[in-house]
Amino acid sequence: MSERASRDVLRDLETSRMSWGEVREILRQEKTPDRFAEYHAALAEATPFGDDVLLRLGEYLYVVREADGTHTVRCGECSHAFGDPRVNWKLSARVRIRRTLEEFMEIYHYEEVCPEPGIAEVREYLCPGCFTLLSVECVPIGYPPVFEFLPDLASVYEDILGQSAPADEDGKWVFEDRTLQAVQKWGTA
Amino acid sequence: MAGDKLLGQRTLLEQIEYTDELTSSGYYYGLRSLPRKEQDPITYERFYDAVHSAVMGARETSKNVAASPGARELGELLFALLTPEGHAVAVSSGLVGHQGAFRIAIRYMAENGYDRNPQIRPGDIFTACDPATTGTPHPGDVYTFVPLFYKDEFIGWAAGMNHTMEAGGAVPGAWPPWSPNTFTDGYLLPPTKVGEDYEDYTWLYKHFERRTRAPMFNILDQKMRVAGCRMVVDSVTEAIDKFGLDYFKDATREIIEETRRICSDNVKLLTVPGRSRFVAFRTVPYAGVVDGVWPQSAKNWLLHLHSEVQIDTREGQVHVNWDKISPANWHAQGGYKGIIESNLWLNVMDTIGLGLKPNSGMNLAVTYDMPEGGLFNPPNDRHSAGNPWASSVALFNCFGGGLEVSKRARGFVEEAWNSDLCWTGIQGEITLKNGFSFGFCQMDLLGASATPARPYMDGEPLGTAWWNPSSDTGSVEEWEYVLPGIYYLSKNVLPSYCGHGRFRGGLGMQLAFAVSDEVQEAIIGKIGASTGNYFTGQASIPGGGYPAPTSTLIVYRQTNILELLRQGEYPGGMAELAEWIESGKLTYTDRELHKEEVGALFVKPGDIYIVAGNATGGWGDPLHRAVDAVALDVKEGFIPASVADRVYGVPVDETGSATESLEAAAEARRAEIRRDREASSVSFEEFWRTEREVVRSGELPQFLTDAYAELNGFSPSFREEFARFWQLDAEEEAQS
Numbered sequence: 001m002s003e004r005a006s007r008d009v010l011r012d013l014e015t016s017r018m019s020w021g022e023v024r025e026i027l028r029q030e031k032t033p034d035r036f037a038e039y040h041a042a043l044a045e046a047t048p049f050g051d052d053v054l055l056r057l058g059e060y061l062y063v064v065r066e067a068d069g070t071h072t073v074r075c076g077e078c079s080h081a082f083g084d085p086r087v088n089w090k091l092s093a094r095v096r097i098r099r100t101l102e103e104f105m106e107i108y109h110y111e112e113v114c115p116e117p118g119i120a121e122v123r124e125y126l127c128p129g130c131f132t133l134l135s136v137e138c139v140p141i142g143y144p145p146v147f148e149f150l151p152d153l154a155s156v157y158e159d160i161l162g163q164s165a166p167a168d169e170d171g172k173w174v175f176e177d178r179t180l181q182a183v184q185k186w187g188t189a
Numbered sequence: 190m191a192g193d194k195l196l197g198q199r200t201l202l203e204q205i206e207y208t209d210e211l212t213s214s215g216y217y218y219g220l221r222s223l224p225r226k227e228q229d230p231i232t233y234e235r236f237y238d239a240v241h242s243a244v245m246g247a248r249e250t251s252k253n254v255a256a257s258p259g260a261r262e263l264g265e266l267l268f269a270l271l272t273p274e275g276h277a278v279a280v281s282s283g284l285v286g287h288q289g290a291f292r293i294a295i296r297y298m299a300e301n302g303y304d305r306n307p308q309i310r311p312g313d314i315f316t317a318c319d320p321a322t323t324g325t326p327h328p329g330d331v332y333t334f335v336p337l338f339y340k341d342e343f344i345g346w347a348a349g350m351n352h353t354m355e356a357g358g359a360v361p362g363a364w365p366p367w368s369p370n371t372f373t374d375g376y377l378l379p380p381t382k383v384g385e386d387y388e389d390y391t392w393l394y395k396h397f398e399r400r401t402r403a404p405m406f407n408i409l410d411q412k413m414r415v416a417g418c419r420m421v422v423d424s425v426t427e428a429i430d431k432f433g434l435d436y437f438k439d440a441t442r443e444i445i446e447e448t449r450r451i452c453s454d455n456v457k458l459l460t461v462p463g464r465s466r467f468v469a470f471r472t473v474p475y476a477g478v479v480d481g482v483w484p485q486s487a488k489n490w491l492l493h494l495h496s497e498v499q500i501d502t503r504e505g506q507v508h509v510n511w512d513k514i515s516p517a518n519w520h521a522q523g524g525y526k527g528i529i530e531s532n533l534w535l536n537v538m539d540t541i542g543l544g545l546k547p548n549s550g551m552n553l554a555v556t557y558d559m560p561e562g563g564l565f566n567p568p569n570d571r572h573s574a575g576n577p578w579a580s581s582v583a584l585f586n587c588f589g590g591g592l593e594v595s596k597r598a599r600g601f602v603e604e605a606w607n608s609d610l611c612w613t614g615i616q617g618e619i620t621l622k623n624g625f626s627f628g629f630c631q632m633d634l635l636g637a638s639a640t641p642a643r644p645y646m647d648g649e650p651l652g653t654a655w656w657n658p659s660s661d662t663g664s665v666e667e668w669e670y671v672l673p674g675i676y677y678l679s680k681n682v683l684p685s686y687c688g689h690g691r692f693r694g695g696l697g698m699q700l701a702f703a704v705s706d707e708v709q710e711a712i713i714g715k716i717g718a719s720t721g722n723y724f725t726g727q728a729s730i731p732g733g734g735y736p737a738p739t740s741t742l743i744v745y746r747q748t749n750i751l752e753l754l755r756q757g758e759y760p761g762g763m764a765e766l767a768e769w770i771e772s773g774k775l776t777y778t779d780r781e782l783h784k785e786e787v788g789a790l791f792v793k794p795g796d797i798y799i800v801a802g803n804a805t806g807g808w809g810d811p812l813h814r815a816v817d818a819v820a821l822d823v824k825e826g827f828i829p830a831s832v833a834d835r836v837y838g839v840p841v842d843e844t845g846s847a848t849e850s851l852e853a854a855a856e857a858r859r860a861e862i863r864r865d866r867e868a869s870s871v872s873f874e875e876f877w878r879t880e881r882e883v884v885r886s887g888e889l890p891q892f893l894t895d896a897y898a899e900l901n902g903f904s905p906s907f908r909e910e911f912a913r914f915w916q917l918d919a920e921e922e923a924q925s
Contacts (some may be wrong), residue, residue: 005603013602013645016815023645026603031458031543039600055461056598059644059691059733059809091877096870106835109685112782113738113801116723118890125733126870131863133810135733138725140470140491140893142884144914145873146729147466149594155462159502160599177464180913186874188881188916 004029007041014046036160047076055156057149060132061089069166071153080129086178088147090125093134098122147179195309195343196273201299205274217276217446217550225440226447236432236440237546241279243424244268247349248281251417257354257406258671260413262663263636266351268417270337270425270441271295273345276549278441282659284350285547286535287332290527291348292549293324294332294380307382311338314384314415316393318356319377320574324527326581327574328356328375329363329630331407333414335387337422339429344437347421349414355403355616355628358575360788362616363630366716367788368521368575369479369486375575376400383411387419402618402628448550453505455541456554461598462502465591467731469494469583470724473520474785486519491896492564493907494584498591507541509533509557509588516903517567524565524577529557532578532585535656540592543604562903579786582611582656582718586727593731597644606648606808607641607730609688610655611719613740613802615700617712617789619674624709629672633680634717634802637662639687639695642734642808647818648695650682674708676754677701679762683801685828688725689836690734690807691814696827697737697804699763703750706794715742715787719802722785726806734807741784745777745797763799811837812862816855820847838862884915 005013005026012018013026043053047062055063057073063085064074073082073089082089098104099121104114107122115122115138123137123145137146152175154165166173196204211219226233247268252261260266267283275295277288294317303309315334317323325332331353337345356375358365368374376396383393389411397411398404429437473490480487497510517523530552534542537551545551559566565581589608597605613634620626637660640652654660665677678701687694697719704711719726719740726737743763750760753775760766760775769775777797783790792798819837822828824845833839838859841851883889889897901908901922912922 010600010602016645018645020646023603031455031601033458035600039602042600058594058731091873093873094867094870095873095876096866097876107689107735108738109829109832110683110738110741112741112743112784113686113804115721115725115739116784119723119892122725123876124866124870125873126866128872131866131870133733133812133866135729136735137729138721138736139468139728140724140896142880142889142893142897142915143728144911146468148590148729148731149463149465149598151461151463151598155502159457159462175463180910183877183914183916186877 004032005035005038007038007045010039010042011046048079049074054153055151057085057151058134060127060134063151063153070168071166075127075129075132077132078127078129080127084178085151085153086176087182088145088179090135090145091179091182092128094126094128094131096124096126098124147177150177195304197342201273201304201309205296205299208274212553217449217553218442220442220446223443223447225436225443233440233443236428236436237279237444239428239431240270240425243421243428244270244279244281246424247417247420248283250420251349251413254416255409255412256351257410258663258667259354259630259632260351260410262667263632263661264657264659265632265636266349266413268421269348270421271346271348272441273343275346276445278444278548280547284352284657285538286531286533286656287330287350288548289530289534289552290324290326291332293527293530294322294334295346297322298380303380309336309343310385311336312386313382314387314389315380316383316411316414317378317380319379320525320527321371321570322379324530326524326528326531326577327364328358328377329353331410331414333411333418334380335415335418335422337425339426339434342434344434345441347418347425349417351410351414353410354406354630355401357401360714361402361618361628361712362614362714364578364614364616364716365575365788366521366579366714366786367475367478368573369483369519370571370573373575374573384415387415389415402626444546445548445550448545448548449553451545452537452541452551452554455543456500456505456507457502459541459543459599459601459604460500460502460592460595462500463595465498465594467496467587467590467727467729469587469727471522471580471583471720472722472785473522475520478788483519489892490515490518490520491892492522492580493900494580494587496584496587496591498588500595505554507555507592509555511557511559511563513904513907514560514563514584515900516562517564517572519572521573521575522577522580523567523572524574524581525567526565528574528577528581529559529565532581533557533588536585536589539655540589540596576716576786578612579716579718579720583727586610590727590731597731602644605731606643607732607734607806609641609694609726609730609737609806610638610653611717611726611737611803612638612654612656613715613717613719613800615800616714616716619672619711620709621674621707622709631668631672633662633668633700634698634800636660638803639697639805641805642688642690642692642694642732644732644808645692647692648687648805650696650698652695674705674711676703676705678703678760678797681762683763684826685832686738686801686804688730688735688737688804688806689811690732691809691811692734693807694734694737694805697802699799699801701760701762701766701797701799703754704792704794704796706751708794711792712789713792713798714789715740715783715800717802719804720784720786730806732808734809736806737804739784740800740802741782742787743799744781744790744792746779746781747793747795748775748777748797749795750775750797751795763801766797766799812859816852817847820845820851834858881915885917885921
């Protein structure tokens with residue numbers, strides 16, 4: 001296979017239709033600046049969002065351009081909206097907590113290699129729309145959720161797409177983590 | 190020489206300061222253009238090929254001249270050509286990350302006036318293994334430097350390093366996990382002249398004989414490093430004869446600047462700008478181990494290994510922020526700058542180091558902040574660096590994870606994996622009944638880890654050791670020869686020992702051993718970055734699959750295994766041993782389980798110990814895994830049918846037969862699991878309210894209360910985020 005990594009090639013790669021030999025050829029090819037556009041084209045076909053998909057955030061989550069010009073994290077399986085990409089999407093997920101050895105062994109099979117009950121908890125973050133497993137955390141009890149990826153959308157537009165940065169309600173889109181402000185809204189009642 | 194200083198007009202320290210000043214321009218050595226490359230790229234590449242061949246040839250030859258099995262079998266070594274300042278120009282394959290740490294030893298020699306005393310002359314040999322002064326991450330990694338002179342002009346260094354078999358610490362092995370401070374780490378040489386005219390001084394070998402438990406292997410390794418450095422000197426001298434000294438001086442600087450540019454361009458090309466965070470947790474359980482002699486170490490620590498990666502695609506710069514890392518403390522899992530420098534470049538190589546000549550140019554495209562007093566920047570030089578590879582590999586997996594999500598987002602799917610892979614080490618000391626005693630490292634699980642899952646394929650068992658692109662697991666025969674008195678019972682993958690996902694992680698390995706009756710007594714230890722102990726490999730991973738399970742050590746005391754072996758019975762691994770125990774065929778008195786790192790465990794003839802490690806994490810939701818792939822896993826024995834049903838929602842029988850009806854059965858089972866997910870989950874806000882009460886009410890176990898208090902006390906940014914996330918009032922914040 002000598003074809004460069006076009007949208008079709010990338011789609012085949014992600015749907016595991018390729019042999020290891022074909023994958024190796026892609027690995028060895030020169031990396032070129034057109035990849036983001038090719039991948040975007042592949043995502044536009046593979047997700048429910050068409051050209052409105054901006055960026056892949058995770059295996060099932062995408063940053064999507066909304067009709068009003070804002071950006072939202074959405075599930076690629078069911079389109080469920082998780083909100084502003086600057087807020088950790090986990091705050092909008094369903095979560096299942098495993099705490100006991102029996103619950104750990106359902107996943108890790110052997111008692112000898114399981115996390116420690118009473119110290120660790122395994123959090124399974126689920127899409128509220130389709131209950132796809134989006135992420136797993138094994139953390140100490142009481143540890144805040146990990147905000148894994150906060151893309152700088154202004155730079156994505158300006159540096160990668162060569163477009164002007166998007167606006168938000170306050171004017172120019174600001175690159176900042178807004179998770180703590182979101183939690184604040186829950187109050188402590 | 191043109192002057193009476195080592196570099197003519199400059200001392201070694203003046204040369205380092207001169208180069209640092211030039212490089213502060215943002216261009217290595219102030220090179221805003223690459224004239225040698227631009228004027229004649231073919232000659233430029235031929236020159237690089239000549240010096241690269243010099244270091245590759247040194248590696249491939251010297252390990253067969255003299256070396257321990259760690260170097261010869263596993264390829265745990267590296268040779269390099271360095272500038273006078275210690276910046277790597279060309280490195281061999283092998284432990285390539287160390288290229289970043291060599292300069293620390295050279296700077297130490299410069300700052301301490303080594304060019305006057307003991308002097309730096311042709312044929313001199315300098316060896317170093319003190320982490321606080323030399324850049325060696327831990328005392329088991331030993332560096333040797335030989336100055337490179339052309340005619341009478343000092344123009345650089347040949348460097349060789351390898352991971353040695355025994356470091357002479359308080360507990361046997363090369364990574365002492367029980368080491369409260371630097372004085373229990375082992376024999377530590379600051380950069381030391383240990384020979385001249387390419388011949389080691391006799392005292393060095395006597396030192397190895399007296400201060401280490403594997404003197405023969407340490408002497409062989411020293412000879413290997415010297416032989417390889419001599420080869421580098423000779424080969425580079427031939428290259429200079431051919432290309433000219435001026436060309437050498439220009440081109441070596443340009444090669445480094447070229448790498449800086451490519452690395453920076455790769456950031457612009459391969460990544461998406463933004464911030465990523467991943468975290469791993471490790472434990473250091475010392476309470477009850479060293480309390481009497483070292484009360485400051487009589488604690489159990491939780492290590493917070495948090496990496497924040499900031500990517501700037503406009504400038505082509507990556508910055509790593511470690512402001513939330515745990516503080517340094519009196520245990521062996523901390524370290525000095527060398528562990529960062531070694532580990533960082535390994536990860537840069539594997540993430541954004543595509544298509545470049547690996548050398549010190551990478552060091553300029555990636556910057557970092559390790560806070561004063563942090564785990565790898567201790568407040569003084571008395572802290573241990575016995576075992577920093579255990580904690581730091583987990584930390585740097587988190588760094589790698591940040592780049593992996595970013596590369597995937599940019600569309601470089603083929604380059605992404607979840608970075609959740611680790612190593613396990615077995616080490617110790619054996620005393621045979623004839624009185625012969627020796628220390629060892631056993632590196633089966635150092636030279637080969639399973640690979641993590643990728644967005645398009647499963648991980649593979651024994652597929653890689655990213656810290657060493659030319660690694661190998663070694664042969665059972667080789668290790669039995671190194672460890673007389675210990676019998677291998679099995680070396681195999683352990684079914685279902687992985688993180689699950691749409692693509693599952695590569696299966697980890699299980700090794701089972703019996704202590705023979707040739708042994709009077711033996712000490713074993715189990716260490717490594719796979720030792721999540723209370724936790725998984727990383728807390729969460731790119732792709733969202735289940736992270737890798739921890740490593741483990743299981744010991745069966747006073748079994749009848751030696752009698753069974755004499756009868757020709759030979760167990761195949763953990764599962765068969767469990768069956769033998771169930772049936773009464775295998776008897777024992779006690780069973781011990783150690784998920785934690787173990788420094789010294791005494792074993793006797795007839796004891797069995799099993800080590801499982803190096804499992805890796807999965808990618809995506811297991812319910813999205815192809816049904817026929819799950820069935821094949823069962824058929825091949827990679828997962829049992831119970832896991833196929835419970836985790837993957839594929840109710841396949843033990844034969845793994847994939848039928849049309851299986852697809853329909855899986856669809857129904859998966860719908861059932863999704864309904865169970867719905868029923869057993871809550872909104873995050875609801876979880877937050879419940880968990881917040883646990884944090885506020887003081888219901889956390891003491892281990893975690895202490896851990897959060899330590900972290901909140903050391904890291905202002907962690908304290909602020911922790912308090913604001915749980916909305917703690919001032920009193921509650923003070924308590925946590």
